[in-house]
Amino acid sequence: MKTDLFLDANAGLPVRPEVLETFQRVERDCPANPSSLHGPGRKARAALEEARETVAELLGARRGEIIFTSGATEANNLAILGGARALAEGGDGPTPLFGSKAEHPSVLGPLRILQQEGCPLTLLPLKEGALVDLEGLDGAGPESFVSLQWANNETGCVQDLKQAKSRAPDSILHCDAVQGWGKLDPSAALEVADLFTLSGHKVGAPKGIGVLRVRETVPVSPILSGGGHQGGLRPGTESPALAAALAEALGLAEKERGLWEESGKEALNHLFRALLEGFPESVIHRPDPEGASLPNTASVGFPGVDGRALLPACEKVGLALSAGSACSTGAPTPSTVLLAAGVGEKLARASLRISFPPGSGRAEGEEAGKRLAEVVNRAYEVAKR
Ligand code: PMP
Numbered sequence: 001m002k003t004d005l006f007l008d009a010n011a012g013l014p015v016r017p018e019v020l021e022t023f024q025r026v027e028r029d030c031p032a033n034p035s036s037l038h039g040p041g042r043k044a045r046a047a048l049e050e051a052r053e054t055v056a057e058l059l060g061a062r063r064g065e066i067i068f069t070s071g072a073t074e075a076n077n078l079a080i081l082g083g084a085r086a087l088a089e090g091g092d093g094p095t096p097l098f099g100s101k102a103e104h105p106s107v108l109g110p111l112r113i114l115q116q117e118g119c120p121l122t123l124l125p126l127k128e129g130a131l132v133d134l135e136g137l138d139g140a141g142p143e144s145f146v147s148l149q150w151a152n153n154e155t156g157c158v159q160d161l162k163q164a165k166s167r168a169p170d171s172i173l174h175c176d177a178v179q180g181w182g183k184l185d186p187s188a189a190l191e192v193a194d195l196f197t198l199s200g201h202k203v204g205a206p207k208g209i210g211v212l213r214v215r216e217t218v219p220v221s222p223i224l225s226g227g228g229h230q231g232g233l234r235p236g237t238e239s240p241a242l243a244a245a246l247a248e249a250l251g252l253a254e255k256e257r258g259l260w261e262e263s264g265k266e267a268l269n270h271l272f273r274a275l276l277e278g279f280p281e282s283v284i285h286r287p288d289p290e291g292a293s294l295p296n297t298a299s300v301g302f303p304g305v306d307g308r309a310l311l312p313a314c315e316k317v318g319l320a321l322s323a324g325s326a327c328s329t330g331a332p333t334p335s336t337v338l339l340a341a342g343v344g345e346k347l348a349r350a351s352l353r354i355s356f357p358p359g360s361g362r363a364e365g366e367e368a369g370k371r372l373a374e375v376v377n378r379a380y381e382v383a384k385r
Helices: 017-029 037-060 070-088 105-116 159-165 187-192 240-255 258-277 307-316 336-340 345-349 360-384
Strands: 066-069 097-100 121-124 145-149 172-176 195-199 209-212 297-303 350-355
Touching: 017 037, 017 240, 037 066, 037 172, 037 240, 066 070, 066 187, 066 350, 070 172, 070 209, 097 105, 105 121, 105 145, 105 195, 121 345, 145 159, 145 187, 159 172, 159 187, 172 187, 258 297, 307 345, 307 350, 307 360, 336 345, 336 350, 345 350
Parallel strands: 097 121, 097 145, 145 172, 172 195
Antiparallel strands: 066 209, 195 209, 297 350
C-alpha cells in the first residue's frame, strides 16, 4: 500500500501542534465568559483582546476593526449582507452589487439573497484560468458594493485587486482573502479592501473561527440579533481560546510564507513535468504563464477520460484531493468556475484540483504526478473500450 499523499490543502490544514497547545492553554486558563465583569471574566476578556490586537497588527488594522466570526462563511455573509444593507440605508435605493463567477458559494449565496431583495447584481465574467474580467466594474460608484476574491481555490488564479480598486475607487470593496493568506504577500489586498475575510482552518487553526476586518469608515449592519458583543456587529459569546489560536496561526502562516512559496512552486513544477510525461494530453487550467497564481494550487483536466472514475481511483492509490467542485452524489458536477472560465463541460468533469500543503517539494510533486498519470491512463483505457 502506497503512503497517502495529502493534496487538498485548500480545503483545510491540520491544526498546528503549537496552535493546539495555545488553544488548550487559553481554554483551560480562561474558562469564564469574557463578558462577565468579575475577575475570571476579565481574565478571559484580556486573552480575547490580546488575540484581537495581534490579528489587528497582522492586518494593519485597529483593534476595533477586527470582528471574530465562526469562519469565513459567516464573515462573508456579514460583510456582504451587512455591508450592502447599511449602504442602502444611507443611500437612496437598493445597493448595486458586483461579484464574479469565480466566487465561493459563501459569497454568491448572500449576493443572490440581496438580488432577491431588489439589489441589481452583476457577476463579472472570467477569462482563462478563472481570471476575473474587471472591465464591467467601470462606472461602479460610491453607492455600489463590490465583492471579489483574492485568489481562486480551484485554479489558484490571483485576482488583480488593485486594478479592481482603480476601476471602482469609490465603491466599498470586500475581499474573500481565504486562499491567499500565508501563500501571497498580503500588502496590496490589505490596502485596497475595506472588508477582508479570513478563515482559521485554512492556516492551521481549529475549525470554527474566522475573522472579518471592517474598516472604521465602512458602515456594516449586524446580520444576527442578540447581545452587544463586538461593537454590536456580531452578537454571541466570543471564544478567547479560538481567537488566540487564530491569531497565532495567522502569524505563523505569514512568517512562513516564503517557505510555502518556494517549495510549493517546486512541487507544482515537478507535478506538471511528471503528468505531462505520463499523460501528455493533460491540460493545466491557469491564466497565461505570466499571470500570478497561488504557489501550491493547480487545476488539471484530462481529455478523453470519464470524470466519474477519477476521484475513487485516486483514493485507491492514496491520493487525497478534490474534484473541481463538491461531489455529494458520487457523480461530480462540473465546476461552475471552470465552465465560466471557458472549459468545456466534458473536460471540466474530468478535472481535478491539486493543492499541496506547506513543506511539499520535489518529492511530493513527482510522486503525485506519477500516481495521477497512472490513474488517468487507466481511466483513459477504460473510456476507449
Ligand atoms: N471562501 C473561500 C475561497 C474558501 O475556500 C472557503 C473554504 N472552502 C470559504 C470561503 C469558507 O470558509 P469556512 O470554511 O471558514 O466557512
